[in-house]
Amino acid sequence: MNTNSNSYTVIYAxxxxxxxxxxxxxxSASLQDRQQxxxxxxxxxxxxxxxxxxxxxxxxEALYNQYVKADQILNASGxxxxxxxxxxxxxxxxxxxDLQARQLPLYVCEVEGATKYVLPLYGAGLWGAxxxxxxxxxxxxxxxxxxxxxxxxxPGLGAEIAxxxxxxxxxxxHVMKNGTVALGVEKNGKVTDPQYQVDGISxxxxxxxxxxxxxxxxxxxxxxFLTKK
Numbered sequence: 179m180n181t182n183s184n185s186y187t188v189i190y191a192x193x194x195x196x197x198x199x200x201x202x203x204x205x206s207a208s209l210q211d212r213q214q215x216x217x218x219x220x221x222x223x224x225x226x227x228x229x230x231x232x233x234x235x236x237x238x239e240a241l242y243n244q245y246v247k248a249d250q251i252l253n254a255s256g257x258x259x260x261x262x263x264x265x266x267x268x269x270x271x272x273x274x275x276d277l278q279a280r281q282l283p284l285y286v287c288e289v290e291g292a293t294k295y296v297l298p299l300y301g302a303g304l305w306g307a308x309x310x311x312x313x314x315x316x317x318x319x320x321x322x323x324x325x326x327x328x329x330x331x332x333p334g335l336g337a338e339i340a341x342x343x344x345x346x347x348x349x350x351x352h353v354m355k356n357g358t359v360a361l362g363v364e365k366n367g368k369v370t371d372p373q374y375q376v377d378g379i380s381x382x383x384x385x386x387x388x389x390x391x392x393x394x395x396x397x398x399x400x401x402x403f404l405t406k407k
Contacts, residue, residue: 218269222246225296228311228325229289245287246296252282256402268298282399287313294322297400301392304384306330308339308392314353318404321361324348326389336385347376354404359397363390 222242223233233241249264264283285296293316300309306329313322324345331337338344352373353361360374363386369375378386397404 214269218265221265221269224325224327225285225287225311228296228313228323229287229294230313230323231289245289246285247288248286250284250286252284252400252403254282254399254402256400256404256406258284282403284400284403285311289322292316297397299326299392299396301388301395303328303331303339303388304336304382305332308385308388310392312348312393312397314404319353321348321351321353328385331385332382334381335379336382338379338382339385339389344379351376353397354401357401357405359394359401361393361397363387363393 219238223238225246226233226238226241229245231241231245248261249266250258250262251260251264251267253259264285267281268283283298287294287296295314295316295318297312297314298309299312300307302308308326308328308331310324310326312324314320315322326339326345328337328340331339348361351361353359355374360371362375363378364370364375365383365386366378366380369377378390
């Protein structure tokens with residue numbers, strides 16, 4: 179075959195494309211389990227962070243198994259429909275960029291002999307997705323800790339939701355007021371009810387609004403559970 183001909187060039191390029199595509203598909207398939215494991219481990223670290231547990235330099239998997247006693251599934255009525263499986267549902271929902279309707283993950287944890295409840299949060303900031311977890315005391319109303327992260331918020335502004343100084347503002351706040359979710363973020367300097375509200379980030383108004391919306395929308399799905407004695 180004439181290696182200088184157009185037909186040779188087309189055939190050669192086609193063969194190379196097929197070979198490269200096959201190799202990439204093989205690599206992707208072989209790494210899929212590892213990628214899934216990394217996603218799951220990262221979520222476990224986030225849950226632990228909401229519980230104010232530092233995983234740096236420690237075995238996060240072991241810590242998760244130590245503190246998280248159950249990953250339940252609730253229905254819209256706040257009833258436990260499964261004692262296990264909430265974590266799996268949440269991971270699948272995150273990968274699909276959506277929560278599965280009426281299947282609400284709830285993490286029942288124990289920290290220093292006290293029960294804590296951890297709820298997942300998903301929302302939108304200025305430039306992309308935001309997410310996190312909120313840990314509540316046994317009374318289902320007092321915030322024990324939170325964890326927030328983001329996809330692409332502005333450094334020094336909206337991205338500050340991922341910092342400990344901002345997250346610490348939520349500790350000790352209350353969630354429910356007269357049967358509805360009152361916990362939220364107000365514009366910086368505009369807090370009127372400090373039992374339920376925290377100051378937003380100066381210069382990060384839209385991201386702060388996103389956090390406020392995320393808290394109210396996601397927690398409201400658990401209202402039946404939170405108000406049930």
